[in-house]
Amino acid sequence: xxxxxxxxxxxRRRLRASYFSVIISIxxxxxxxxxxxxxxxxxxxxxxxxxxxxxxxxxxxxxxxxSQIDALQSKWAQSPEVRSMVFVSKEVAAETFTxxxxxxxxxxxxxxxxxxxxxDMKLRSEFVSPEQLTALEARLSRESIxxxxxxxxxxxxxIHQNVGRITTIMFAIVAGLLLISMALINSSIxxxxxxxxxxxxxxxxxxxxxxxxxxxxxxxxxxLGLFGAIVGSLLLALTFVIASEYLPAISHTLPWSLWAMMSxxxxxxxxLITTGSTAAAVNRYLALNTxxxxxx
Numbered sequence: 332x333x334x335x336x337x338x339x340x341x342x343r344r345r346l347r348a349s350y351f352s353v354i355i356s357i358x359x360x361x362x363x364x365x366x367x368x369x370x371x372x373x374x375x376x377x378x379x380x381x382x383x384x385x386x387x388x389x390x391x392x393x394x395x396x397x398s399q400i401d402a403l404q405s406k407w408a409q410s411p412e413v414r415s416m417v418f419v420s421k422e423v424a425a426e427t428f429t430x431x432x433x434x435x436x437x438x439x440x441x442x443x444x445x446x447x448x449x450x451d452m453k454l455r456s457e458f459v460s461p462e463q464l465t466a467l468e469a470r471l472s473r474e475s476i477x478x479x480x481x482x483x484x485x486x487x488x489x490i491h492q493n494v495g496r497i498t499t500i501m502f503a504i505v506a507g508l509l510l511i512s513m514a515l516i517n518s519s520i521x522x523x524x525x526x527x528x529x530x531x532x533x534x535x536x537x538x539x540x541x542x543x544x545x546x547x548x549x550x551x552x553x554x555l556g557l558f559g560a561i562v563g564s565l566l567l568a569l570t571f572v573i574a575s576e577y578l579p580a581i582s583h584t585l586p587w588s589l590w591a592m593m594s595x596x597x598x599x600x601x602x603l604i605t606t607g608s609t610a611a612a613v614n615r616y617l618a619l620n621t622x623x624x625x626x627x
Contacts, residue, residue, distance in 0.1 A: 352519070353520065353555055354558045354562060355559075356516070356519045356559075357519065357556065358559045358566065359562075359563070359566075360516060360559075360563075361512065363508055363512070364505065364508050364512060364563075365594070366567070367501070367504055367505045368505065371501045372593075373581075373584055375498070378490065385453065385454060385482070386452070387467070388451055388481050388482065389452060389479075390478050390479040390480065390481075391447055391448045391449060391476050392447075392476050392477070392478045393447065400448065400450075400476065403474060403476060404416050407452065411458075412454050412463070412467060413454060413455070417451045418450055419448070420448050421446040421449075424447075447478065459487060459490070460487070461484070464482065464487060468480060468482075513604055513608075516608060517611070520608035520609055523551075523555075524548065524616065528616045531616045544613065544617065548610075549606055551609065552602075553606055555605045556603075556606065557601070560601040560602070564597060568590055571590055
């Protein structure tokens with residue numbers, strides 16, 4: 332009797348160790364998925380910031396009156412492409428340039444202000460593309476008081492070309508990690524269910540319904556996914572804290588709302604994979620012939 336109790340305790344310890352290893356494995360895989368998701372979010376946020384800070388400058392004719400300038404600014408401020416418009420007078424432009432240069436070039440060299448009044452237009456990110464900017468340039472050129480306009484065409488082309496490429500690569504990495512995570516988690520779950528294959532078959536032989544047999548194992552799979560997601564979320568939170576401490580320049584791009592979003596995604600993915608793998612493993616042993624239960 333004492334020997335039997337010792338064997339039971341030993342088996343329970345082995346089972347707990349098995350569950351612990353499964354939870355750690357799930358947590359590490361979900362953590363990697365969370366890191367990949369965070370990198371994708373960071374890349375997209377950086378792209379959005381670049382586009383939102385993109386400036387389209389309109390140089391106005393010297394003959395333009397203040398009322399014409401106000402009318403033009405009011406008209407285009409209502410345009411869906413425009414996020415903001417700021418009037419920069421030629422006097423302000425000259426003062427800014429003088430401050431940057433460190434000497435009064437107008438007074439000492441030129442004797443005349445070469446700048447023009449201008450409107451600095453910032454666009455909404457979804458409208459910053461080579462095609463849309465070309466169309467916008469054509470529309471603005473028809474305005475009677477607009478003399479010229481400039482924007483960084485090379486930067487726009489570079490962003491447009493590379494964003495799609497980077498996004499595709501990152502999503503491919505996430506898809507690969509997701510497949511690997513599914514394989515690893517499925518393998519871990521199957522190993523944990525394998526230890527109970529005789530219990531599953533015994534329940535089936537005594538007439539238990541499939542739903543009754545599945546219920547405790549599905550609850551177990553749900554718990555494993557939940558605890559694994561908690562482990563992954565804690566590791567991701569630690570990564571956020573370390574990154575914010577040692578890389579303060581990016582700390583503002585790592586809000587806790589992002590961590591909460593990634594943690595929710597990890598929880599969803601973890602529970603879906605573990606419950607799906609559990610159901611598949613239980614069905615496999617239910618379908619097996621009793622003699623084959625001894626085979627690995």
